[in-house]
Amino acid sequence: MTKQYIIKDLQPGEFSHHTTLNDIFDDLVQDYLSNDWTDEEAEESETKFKQCTKDEKIDFVQDEYEYKLIAYPTPQQIAEWEEFTGRKWEEAKELNKVFVVQTLHTRNKGEGHTWGIKGVFYDRIKANEKAQETRDEHIKKWYTSKNVDTYEIYEFETYLYTGSIAGENSSFDISVTEEHCE
Template sequence: MTKQYIIKDLQTGDFSHYTELDDIFEDLTRDYLSNNWTEEEAERLKKEFKEYTEAEKIDFVQDEYDYKLIEFPTPQQVREWESFKRRVWVENKEPDRVFIVQALHVRDRGRGHTWGIKGVFYDRKKANDEAIKVRDEYIKEWYISKNKDSYEIYEHETGLYTGSVEGEDSSFSISVTAEYCK
C-alpha cells in the first residue's frame, strides 16, 4: 500500500478525488507541461519531474498548485471529506509504518522524570485511543487518587494524538508518532 492523504484544494476549498501523492503529482505535472514551453524546456522538465523525491513532489503539489496534503487527518477533516465525497474514508495500512505511543512524566517540580514507550501499533486510531487511555491512567494515578484536582489537560488537534496534563508539581506529555521501518 502507498501513503494516503486527504488532499484539499486551498483555492476552492474542495477536496481532490485523488488520495495518493503519485496520482495527483502525475496529473499536475501533465497540466504544468501543457503550458507554453519550448520542446527543449518541456523535455528538461519531464526529466526533472521523474527524479523528484517524495518531499519535492509534495512541495510541487502544495506550492505550485495550492493543495494541502493531509497525511494524518483529524476526525473532523475525515468527516468533512466523507461529507463532500459521499464516501467512507478508509485509511491504508502500510506494512512498514508503525505508530508509537510515548509518554514523558516530569515530577517533583522537575527533579525527576520518566520516559517510556507505551505501545506500538499498526493502526493510527488504536494508537490514538491508547494514548488517551494512558493519559487517563496518569490522571487517575497522580491526581484523582491523591485528591488533587488542580490539573489541566492540553490537547492539540492533529491526526496523531498529542496532549499534556499539567499540575502543581508534575506534568505528563503523551504523544503518538509515526515511524517507518524496514
C-alpha cells in the same frame, strides 16, 4: 503501500476524492492535455509528464492546479474530508513504520520519574487513541480519584498526539512518535 494524502482544491475549498499523488496527477494531466494543443505539443507534453519525478508531480499538482496535498492530516482535517466525501478515511500502512506511545511521569517536583512505553502500533489513529486513553487513565488515577482538581491539560492537534498534564507536584507527558525500523 502507496502514500496517501487528503487533497484539497484551494480555489473552491473542496476536497478531492483522490487520495494518492499518482491518481490526482493522472487526472490533472488528462485535464491539462485536453486543452487546445497541436498534436505535436500534446505528444511532447505527454512524454514530459511520463518522465516526471515525485517532486515534479507534487509541484504540478500544487502549483499548476492549486491543490494542497496534506500528507499528515489532523483529526479535524480527516473529519472534514469524511463529511465532504461521505467516505471513511483509512490510512495505508507503510512497511517498516510503527507508532510508539511514550509517557514520562515526573513526581514530587522532579525528585522521581517514570518513563514507559504504552504501546506500539502500525496504525497512527489507533496509537493516537491509545495515547488519549492513557491520558484519561492517568487523570482518573492521579487526580479525579483523589478529588484533586488542580491540574491543567495541554494538547496539540497534530498528525501525532502530544499532550501533557501539569499538577502542583507532578507532570505527565505523553506522545506518539513515528519510528522506522528494518
